[in-house]
Amino acid sequence: MLGPVLPAFICPAPPFSVGATLMRIPIAVVRGGYSGESVISMQSAANMMAAVDHARFDPWFVTITPQGWSCSTPEEVPIPFDRGGFACVQDGHVIPFRMALIAIHGTPGENGLLQGYLDMLGIPYQTGGVLNMALTFSKHSTTAILREMGFRVAPSVLLTSPQDPMAGLALAQVGLPCFVKPDASGSSLGISKVKHASELKAALEVAFKECDAVMVEGAVQGRELTCGVIAPGAPPQALPVCEIVHSHEFFDYEAKYHATDTREIVPASIPDAVAALCQERSVAIFKALRCRGMARVDHIWTGDELVTIEVNTTPGFTAASILPKMLAAAGIAPSTLVNALLTDALQPAR
Numbered sequence: 619m620l621g622p623v624l625p626a627f628i629c630p631a632p633p634f635s636v637g638a639t640l641m642r643i644p645i646a647v648v649r650g651g652y653s654g655e656s657v658i659s660m661q662s663a664a665n666m667m668a669a670v671d672h673a674r675f676d677p678w679f680v681t682i683t684p685q686g687w688s689c690s691t692p693e694e695v696p697i698p699f700d701r702g703g704f705a706c707v708q709d710g711h712v713i714p715f716r717m718a719l720i721a722i723h724g725t726p727g728e729n730g731l732l733q734g735y736l737d738m739l740g741i742p743y744q745t746g747g748v749l750n751m752a753l754t755f756s757k758h759s760t761t762a763i764l765r766e767m768g769f770r771v772a773p774s775v776l777l778t779s780p781q782d783p784m785a786g787l788a789l790a791q792v793g794l795p796c797f798v799k800p801d802a803s804g805s806s807l808g809i810s811k812v813k814h815a816s817e818l819k820a821a822l823e824v825a826f827k828e829c830d831a832v833m834v835e836g837a838v839q840g841r842e843l844t845c846g847v848i849a850p851g852a853p854p855q856a857l858p859v860c861e862i863v864h865s866h867e868f869f870d871y872e873a874k875y876h877a878t879d880t881r882e883i884v885p886a887s888i889p890d891a892v893a894a895l896c897q898e899r900s901v902a903i904f905k906a907l908r909c910r911g912m913a914r915v916d917h918i919w920t921g922d923e924l925v926t927i928e929v930n931t932t933p934g935f936t937a938a939s940i941l942p943k944m945l946a947a948a949g950i951a952p953s954t955l956v957n958a959l960l961t962d963a964l965q966p967a968r
Contacts, residue, residue, distance in 0.1 A: 642676035645960060646689075646704070646715040648732065650682040653724030654807050654828075662935035663721035665942070667692055669956035670719075678706055678715070682726065704739050717963050718743040719956070720932060728932045729755035729802065744911040744959040746931055754907060754931045755802050758833040761926070767906055769899070770925050774835040776801065780822050785834075789815055792836035798822060800829035811837065838927070840920040843886060845900035846933065846944040848912045850958035851965065854904045856897035857944035861886035882940055884947040888919065895924055903929060911959050914941055 647670070649663030650656050663679065670677045672692075679690045680699065689699035689706045698707035705714040718736055720743050726732045727745075730752035736743050745751060754760050761771040775788040789796065789812075798821035800808040808828030810821035818834075825832040846857035863881040886893060900915040907929060914933040918925045933941040935952070942952055 642672070642674060643716050643964065644676045644678065644706070644713050645670070645717045645719060646680040647677050647719045647721060648680045648682065648727060649721045651722040651724045651727055652682075652684055653803065655723040655803075656683070658934055658936060659722050659724075659727075661937070662723065662939070665935045665937065665952065666719055666721050666956055669951075669953040670960070671953065671957045674957070675960060677719075680704075680715075680718075682722065682732075704736070704741055715741060717741065717960060719960065720745050721935065723932050723934065724803065725755075742963040744963050746908060746910040746913075750908045750910065751931055754909070754913075754929045756831075757799055757835075757928060758801050758831070760907070760929050761835075763907070764903065764926060769903060769906075770923055772836045772838050772925055772927065774833050777822070777832045777834065778830070780819075780826055785818070785822065788834040789818065792834055795837040797835045797837055798825050799833045799835060800825045801831040801833050803828045838918040838920060838925045840918040840925070841888070842916070843888070843892075843896050843919050843924075844914055844916045844940060845896050846912065846914045846941045847900050847904040847909070848955060849904070849910060850955060851962035854901050854909075856901050857941070857950075858885035858947040859888065859893045859896045860884040860940050860944060861888060862940075882943060884940075884943045892919055892924075899924055899926065911962075912941065912955070 647663050647667050649659045651659050667677055667679065677692060679692065681688050681690065687699060687701050688696060690696050700707060700712060703714055705712050718741055720727045720732060722728060722732065728751060730748040733743060733745065733748045733751050737748065753763065758774055758776040761774055765771050773792045775784055775791050777785055777788065795811055795813045798810045798812055808825045810824055812818050812821050822832060842862040843859055844862065845859045847854050848857065861883045863883065896917055899917065903915050903926060904913055909931055912933060914930045915926060916928045918927060933939065935942060945952060945955060
């Protein structure tokens with residue numbers, strides 16, 4: 619099972635030196651971002667920082683905001699930052715970061731922009747590459763390619779403006795009820811459930827405030843299941859399945875972060891065959907989309923079939939997030955996974 623296998627991936631990382639002095643390996647825990655999910659990112663980054671083995675690694679926060687990039691110690695003491703070389707400056711020494719642990723949900727950490735920057739500098743990171751991140755950040759592109767690959771997904775239509783001529787045809791193609799979703803946003807921001815055609819216009823207005831492209835997707839009725847997949851230097855492995863139970867129309871921002879009656883049941887109380895199918899499907903999708911590090915794949919179990927809804931390639935790592943609960947159910951400490959991801963990213967063969 620995953621628990622006893624994962625620690626075997628934690629082998630000594632290559633040493634780092636300044637002059638003749640061996641040092642801990644400098645890494646950047648990158649947080650913030652340009653979206654409404656930046657608050658969640660700060661919490662995820664704090665948990666990742668706490669999980670880093672400080673005896674082996676020398677971690678720093680790199681914070682990205684619309685106002686600029688900055689660097690600080692784990693204790694939040696600001697230090698100079700060299701954005702051109704992705705390095706910090708300490709006691710007159712420029713210390714290049716050897717690896718980036720990306721904890722940004724949304725742009726630029728979840729859509730390939732940050733990965734492209736790091737690729738150009740030759741700095742490894744734990745997420746998927748540019749293509750994987752850019753593709754999975756678009757809900758419509760993700761489901762379109764999964765449909766092409768033969769995975770079961772809901773019908774959907776992509777709109778590029780509220781006046782898009784396809785808007786009038788969307789409901790005929792996907793049916794009612796349906797969901798109106800910003801094509802590129804997370805934490806259910808800007809999503810509406812539309813039960814009547816008269817509600818479509820208002821839902822589109824809400825969604826287009828979040829993104830310049832909007833997906834209208836047919837609603838799938840059933841039990842909401844999600845499965846984490848991790849791959850720190852080994853074949854991807856599924857975590858225990860989680861069932862999400864709530865009283866809202868869907869698992870919106872309020873249900874995720876504020877509702878007191880939302881339950882995230884890990885492991886899910888579902889038949890073993892359904893759990894196995896969910897895990898197998900999640901791993902297959904992880905591989906098919908060339909994900910890396912860790913991801914979470916969301917599905918609906920209709921009672922007859924499993925329909926994939928979304929792929930999250932930088933899942934939350936906060937105390938309230940689902941993936942850490944899956945790790946706990948699998949008997950895996952967050953520090954075990956985080957340090958395995960760091961070690962894997964630093965391997966020369968990457």
